[in-house]
Amino acid sequence: xxxxxxxLPEGIRSVKRVYDEIHGYIELTSPEVEIVDTPTFQRLRYIxxxxxxxxxxxxxxxxxxxxxxxxxxxxxxxxxxxxxEGFISSRDDVQLLRIAAMLHDVGHTPFSHxxxxxxxxxxxxxxxxxxxxLIVLRDPYIRDALERNGFDPWSVVAILEGRYREPLFNQLLxxxxxxDRMDYLLRDALHTGVIYGSIDVHRxxxxxxxxxxxxxxxxxxxxxxxxxxxxxxxxMYRAVYYHKSIVGYELLLRMIYERLMELxxxxxxxxxxxxxxxxxxxxxxGRLYFWHDNWLLGLMVxxxxxxRVDEETRELIKAFLFRRGYKVLLDHSRFSDSELDEDDExxxxxxxxxxxxxxxxxxxxxxVTVFVDDIPIITIEEAVRVITKDGSSISAYNHPRSLIRFMxxxxxxKRLYVLAALHPTASRILSMIRV
Amino acid sequence: xxxxxxxxALLKALGIKIEGDDLRNRLxxxxxxxxxxxxxxxxxxxxxxxxxxxxxxxGLGREFGRIVxxxxxxxxxxxxxxxxxxxxxxxxLRRIGDDEAEVLEIxxxxxxxxxxxxxxxxxxxxxxxxxxxxxxxxxxxRVWEVVRSVCCLGTxxxx
Numbered sequence: 204x205x206x207x208x209x210x211l212p213e214g215i216r217s218v219k220r221v222y223d224e225i226h227g228y229i230e231l232t233s234p235e236v237e238i239v240d241t242p243t244f245q246r247l248r249y250i251x252x253x254x255x256x257x258x259x260x261x262x263x264x265x266x267x268x269x270x271x272x273x274x275x276x277x278x279x280x281x282x283x284x285x286x287x288e289g290f291i292s293s294r295d296d297v298q299l300l301r302i303a304a305m306l307h308d309v310g311h312t313p314f315s316h317x318x319x320x321x322x323x324x325x326x327x328x329x330x331x332x333x334x335x336x337l338i339v340l341r342d343p344y345i346r347d348a349l350e351r352n353g354f355d356p357w358s359v360v361a362i363l364e365g366r367y368r369e370p371l372f373n374q375l376l377x378x379x380x381x382x383d384r385m386d387y388l389l390r391d392a393l394h395t396g397v398i399y400g401s402i403d404v405h406r407x408x409x410x411x412x413x414x415x416x417x418x419x420x421x422x423x424x425x426x427x428x429x430x431x432x433x434x435x436x437x438x439m440y441r442a443v444y445y446h447k448s449i450v451g452y453e454l455l456l457r458m459i460y461e462r463l464m465e466l467x468x469x470x471x472x473x474x475x476x477x478x479x480x481x482x483x484x485x486x487x488x489g490r491l492y493f494w495h496d497n498w499l500l501g502l503m504v505x506x507x508x509x510x511r512v513d514e515e516t517r518e519l520i521k522a523f524l525f526r527r528g529y530k531v532l533l534d535h536s537r538f539s540d541s542e543l544d545e546d547d548e549x550x551x552x553x554x555x556x557x558x559x560x561x562x563x564x565x566x567x568x569x570x571v572t573v574f575v576d577d578i579p580i581i582t583i584e585e586a587v588r589v590i591t592k593d594g595s596s597i598s599a600y601n602h603p604r605s606l607i608r609f610m611x612x613x614x615x616x617k618r619l620y621v622l623a624a625l626h627p628t629a630s631r632i633l634s635m636i637r638v
Numbered sequence: 639x640x641x642x643x644x645x646x647a648l649l650k651a652l653g654i655k656i657e658g659d660d661l662r663n664r665l666x667x668x669x670x671x672x673x674x675x676x677x678x679x680x681x682x683x684x685x686x687x688x689x690x691x692x693x694x695x696x697g698l699g700r701e702f703g704r705i706v707x708x709x710x711x712x713x714x715x716x717x718x719x720x721x722x723x724x725x726x727x728x729x730x731l732r733r734i735g736d737d738e739a740e741v742l743e744i745x746x747x748x749x750x751x752x753x754x755x756x757x758x759x760x761x762x763x764x765x766x767x768x769x770x771x772x773x774x775x776x777x778x779x780r781v782w783e784v785v786r787s788v789c790c791l792g793t794x795x796x797x
Contacts, residue, residue, distance in 0.1 A: 332685070361756035365687025368757050370769060373688050417769060418690040542703035545640075582699050583661055584668070584689065598661075 210279025210301070212286050212294050221272060224265075225389050229276045232298065234352035235305060239272075241344035242492035244309065247271055249495035253391060254314040255452040256443060258526055260395035263443075267308050267315070273386035278304035278375060281382060281408050290371060290413045300372060302354060303362040304382055309345070310335030313499040317453035318460050322479070329479035334486075336360050343489040374419045379585040380407070380432065388435050391443060400439040403428045414596035420588040421599070429587060429599055430606045437580050437610065445536075445616050450574055451529030454620065455522060456499075458569060462516045463502055515567060522622060529572065529620035532560075532629055536618065538611035543577035550575050553619045556636065560621070563632050570622050571629070578614040581607065641682050642701040645671055646708035647716035648680070652725050654738075656706055662739045664702055668694055669739075669746035670728075676749050677727070677789035678720045688755065692747035727788055734780045744773065744781045752790035762790070 209230050211217055217230035231239065238244055247267040256263040282297040291297060310331050312318040322329040338345055339356050349356050358367065365373040375382055385404050392400035410425025421429050443449065467473040475481030476494070485491055503520045506512045522528045533556065535549040543550075550573070557571045564570065586600040586607070599607045621629040645667065649656060654670060656663045672693040674680040684695040708714075728742075735741045744766065751762035759765045763782050767775060 355757075357756055364685075365689075366750070366754045366756060367688075368755050368759060368765075370688050370690075374690070377687060378689075416690060416772075542701070544707075545704070577700075579700050582696070583659075584664055584691070584694060584699050585696070588690075 208280060210276045210283065212283045212297050214294050215298060223269060223273060223276070225273055225386070225393060226276050229272050230279075231272075232301075234298070234302065234348070234354065235275070237348040237352065238302065238305065238345065241342075241348055242489070243338060243342050243344045244268075244271075244305075246492050246495050247308065247311075249497045250311055250313060250315065251496055252315075252387070253395070253443065253449075254317045254496075255456060256395065256446070256449045258452050258528075259446055259448050260397075260443070262396060263391070263394045265390055265394045267311055270386055270390055271305050271308050273390060274307060274382050275301045275305035277382040277385050277404065277408075281375060281411065284408065284411070285371070285413070288413075291369075296369070296372070299354060299358060300362065300375060302349070303359045303372075303376060306339055306345070306359060307335070307363055307376060307383060309338050313494060313496050314453070314456050314460075317456040318499075320457060321460055321464070322482070325477075325479050327479050329482055332364065333479075334482065335363060337483060337486050338491070339363070341483070341487045342491065343487075370417060371413065371419065378419055378587070379582075380411070380419065380421070380429070380587045384432075384436070388432070388439060391439060392435070395443050397439065397442045400435045400442065402432045402435045407432060412590055414588055414590055415594065416596070418588055418596070420590045420596045422590050423592065426589060426599075426602070426605060429589070433581065433599075433607050433610060437614075440578055440580065440614055445576070445578065445614065447531045447534060447618060448528075450616070450618070451531065451620050452523065454572060454574060455519060455528045459503060459516070459519050459523060460499065462519070463499075463506060466506070466512060466516065467502070515569065519569065522624075527623040530623050530626045531618050532571075532621045532626065532633060533619040534617070536614065536616045538580075538613070539615050540612045542613065543575070543615045543617075547615075547617070549617045553617060556633065557619055559636060560629050560632055564625060564628055566625060570625050572620050574616065574618045574620060576616040578616065579612065580614060581610060581612050640704075641684075642704045643708050643714055644682055644716060645698070645701070646705050646713040648674060648718075648721075649705070650709060650713040651716050651718075651721045652728055654728070656709055659702065659706065663706075664699065665691060666739050666742055667702060667705060668698060669742040671695070671698055672746045673727075673742070673749060673789070674724060676746075676753055677785075678724050680718060680720070686750065686754070688750060692743055693750045693754075727784065730784045731781065734784070735777055741777070741781060744778055745785050748778070748782055748785045749789040752786070 211230055218233050219231040219236050220228045223229045250267045252265050252270050253263045279301050282300045285291045286297050319331050339359050346356055361367040362372050365377045367373055388402050406428040410422040412420055412422050414420040464477050475485050553573045557573050560571050586598045588596040589599050589602050590596045599605050672686050684698045686693040686695045731741045731745055747766055748762045751759045751765050763778055
């Protein structure tokens with residue numbers, strides 16, 4: 204194998220290898236093995252990368268663990284290339300970047316994006332990024348593994364937060380074309396079977412350069428691969444990340460989590476998980492290992508058997524466990540070049556219909572719900588730059604031969620969901636309203 | 639009031655016009671909000687990373703259209719005690735160069751270099767010139783004179 208294609212520059216020794224379904228052998232150095240072996244990192248084995256997407260795509264059971272190793276590997280390949288080309292000055296920096304990459308998702312909650320809004324809405328809030336920072340700096344296992352191997356946890360945090368002193372390092376992990384996206388598009392496309400979500404990662408890496416301003420850019424000859432990357436992302440938003448049924452199950456999980464946090468507030472662990480300060484305490488005591496998808500599923504199963512759990516919560520849990528969750532009744536989603544208006548007529552109408560349905564069906568508030576999101580596909584400031592033949596670089600969004608300039612800039616998701624059991628009734632009422 | 643409405647009100651209070659959706663106007667909004675948060679303590683809740691043109695908030699970039707719309711409809715009033723102080727700061731920056739966007743970009747970049755970048759940067763002017771070799775040293779130096787006293791005194795500690 205050519206040096207660098209295994210993700211390690213000459214002089215950095217692998218002590219272990221793991222076989223990965225995307226990249227083949229992933230080499231691990233001694234500090235990386237120490238981090239992987241911590242209870243905090245092992246937790247990622249029990250958090251699925253795509254939360255409840257396996258309800259729609261049965262193969263989508265891959266985890267944050269394999270993704271984290273994949274991101275580290277892609278970072279290794281790209282950083283080694285940049286090191287060989289003189290844009291990264293030392294091998295130690297390649298190692299630091301690999302470690303930052305492997306830790307970038309360590310702060311995900313159980314079921315990731317489904318549950319994270321619960322924590323973002325706390326007072327004070329706790330976002331996924333804040334939790335990651337807390338774990339790197341305060342989790343005794345991760346912090347000790349870093350410090351024992353001579354790595355400054357603050358440097359790792361600075362890279363993860365995009366404010367490290369070497370600006371190139373920030374772009375590698377949090378730019379439009381970053382190693383996180385390169386791995387998750389490949390991995391999610393493979394496991395869902397959505398083949399048009401895949402990308403040519405080797406072509407992308409081979410054509411990535413650094414422009415005159417020190418920013419990551421793609422050579423003109425890599426334009427096809429770059430276009431494919433943006434198109435793949437767009438397809439994955441629509442076919443997977445915002446798939447109607449997957450979003451429905453994530454809404455359901457969020458509601459169940461809120462209720463279980465309230466119902467079990469007298470349990471010491473749940474009492475801690477209800478506040479940002481409590482989560483902080485769990486992290487600092489090195490007890491985060493239990494907080495994953497399986498823990499939440501166990502709590503849900505337990506709740507079904509408990510008398511104190513109200514009937515409505517039980518119905519929600521059954522709807523999730525037995526795959527009888529929300530079904531879309533109306534979907535006005537569409538692409539757009541502008542942001543979604545706050546007074547969007549479609550959205551107002553969906554809320555109006557949801558109120559009418561609740562009244563006519565005499566159903567509880569949870570029976571009908573509206574989901575609205577405004578997803579940026581391309582943002583002018585973030586668009587990857589393309590290096591032209593004269594050596595200058597321009598935004599891919601402005602490149603005269605690029606398809607990217609014709610792509611929609613946003614996806615507006617506007618949907619009305621009804622619990623599956625009530626869907627036939629709701630459909631009948633809806634047809635009467637429309638008449 | 640939504641935070642993007644606060645941004646629109648801030649820009650209006652500072653006398654900054656945003657007309658049209660282009661990179662220049664987007665940069666101006668980014669840099670003004672960064673300076674307001676970092677140097678004047680206005681808590682709008684945006685998180686900034688270092689991007690190719692200095693401090694950049696993805697969340698703010700996503701709300702640009704709403705900010706412009708809010709400004710077009712007259713914008714609200716911002717109840718914030720340091721508006722006058724920040725307006726004087728922006729006026730001092732404007733006197734340095736004709737290109738308002740460029741001066742703001744330099745100011746916000748210098749502020750981020752002295753406040754948020756880790757490991758700490760000893761000489762923000764030299765570091766900015768290293769990162770953006772096309773900038774004029776004399777202009778960067780003059781902007782630094784304005785930024786240093788307002789944004790960079792007493793920085794350090796937890797990064």
